[in-house]
Amino acid sequence: MPRPPLDGLIDDLYYLDGTPPYARLTLPPMPGALLIVNLGAPFRIRAGTDLETAEYADGCVITTPTRALEFGYPPQTRSVGVHFKPWGPAPFLPMPAAELRDRPVTVEQVWGRSAVEELRERLAEADGPHAMLTLIEDELTRRLSETAGLGLVRHLSSVIAARGGAVAIGDLSVAAGVSSTHLAQRFKELVGVTPKRLARTHRFAATVLSIDPAGPVDWGGLASGAGYFDQAHFSHEFRAFTGFTPTRYLEIRRRFLTEHPGHVLDSWPLPAD
Numbered sequence: 001m002p003r004p005p006l007d008g009l010i011d012d013l014y015y016l017d018g019t020p021p022y023a024r025l026t027l028p029p030m031p032g033a034l035l036i037v038n039l040g041a042p043f044r045i046r047a048g049t050d051l052e053t054a055e056y057a058d059g060c061v062i063t064t065p066t067r068a069l070e071f072g073y074p075p076q077t078r079s080v081g082v083h084f085k086p087w088g089p090a091p092f093l094p095m096p097a098a099e100l101r102d103r104p105v106t107v108e109q110v111w112g113r114s115a116v117e118e119l120r121e122r123l124a125e126a127d128g129p130h131a132m133l134t135l136i137e138d139e140l141t142r143r144l145s146e147t148a149g150l151g152l153v154r155h156l157s158s159v160i161a162a163r164g165g166a167v168a169i170g171d172l173s174v175a176a177g178v179s180s181t182h183l184a185q186r187f188k189e190l191v192g193v194t195p196k197r198l199a200r201t202h203r204f205a206a207t208v209l210s211i212d213p214a215g216p217v218d219w220g221g222l223a224s225g226a227g228y229f230d231q232a233h234f235s236h237e238f239r240a241f242t243g244f245t246p247t248r249y250l251e252i253r254r255r256f257l258t259e260h261p262g263h264v265l266d267s268w269p270l271p272a273d
Contacts, residue, residue: 002137005144008154009088013136014081015129020073021260024272027069028208028242031161031201033084033097033192034062037107037116037136039124040079044072048102058116059107063089063100063192064201068242070272080123080136086198087154090190091147092140097192111143149186152176156183156195165203166227169195203227204241207234209267213253219246242270 002010011032037059044053045060048067059079062069064086082088090097093110107116119139126132156172172195173180184194191198207226211217223234238246252270260266 002140006137006140009085009091010140011083011085011088013133014083015079015132016081017078017129019075020077021256021263021265022271022273023073025071025073025265025269026242026272027065027071027269028205029065029067029201030205030268031064031086031198033064033086033089034060035082035084035089035092035107036060037080037120037123038078039120040077041074043074043077045104046070046072047104054104056104056106058120060104061089061093061100061107061110062104063093063097064198065102066193066197066201067102069104071269080132082136082140085154086157086191087150090150090153091145092143096189098188101192147190150190152178152183153186153190157187157191157198160195160199160202164206164226165199165201167199169199200237201241204237208249211250211253213250213257217246217250 001007002013036056038056042055042057044055046053047062047065047069053070053072093100111119119136123132123135126135156176159172160167169183170180173183176183178186184196187193187195187198193201203226207222211222219234220231223231226234228234228237235246238244238249242249244252249270256263256266256269256271259271
């Protein structure tokens, strides 16, 4: 866990080094954001409705997505990353988060070329993973800025998360004493999506993470327990978020489980090959 005040913005920091389990991985939307500082060969991302992949040499910044992302990895990958809470990147961005929705940008586009080159050099020369994570934590602490409306968005996002997305957004705006229009605007600025969309993502993620791919799945019971109208509604959400039917998703998860049992990435990413 990062130290305060970053702990209110970040879920975790990580170091990744080695051969990826698959050359291409699909990442379904999660209620969170991502910063990757790349230290190896470039990787590629196909985002949103893009037909082509784009190359990222220095890394990338991704705000809370609404569509699946496809990562293409080099044979050997090395990077330092930050898993942000949905509102987490806002104090570090020079633009509204909504401008980045389903449009990953390079770290250079956020912090500038010279600053990113210096950061990558320092990370590459650091004495081991712990020193690298400390270095990226120090960099974020140094760059932390005051952000208007962050307290409101953080509080209401936490309520949405605690309820697994099963919350009436109108009730949230009334309780917060702001209009639904103001709330939606703040969320788009700081999270990249409206509170309603964030709640949808939380509900979908919580439902999918509850699936045990090793055993049988009662799709009807799962959909009902998560508050979907019916199984058809749940299947529609599944395709909208992942591009897969629920049964196809389960087949792919089981493939990962079989081919790479116990792998650190086997929880959310899916093989795209």
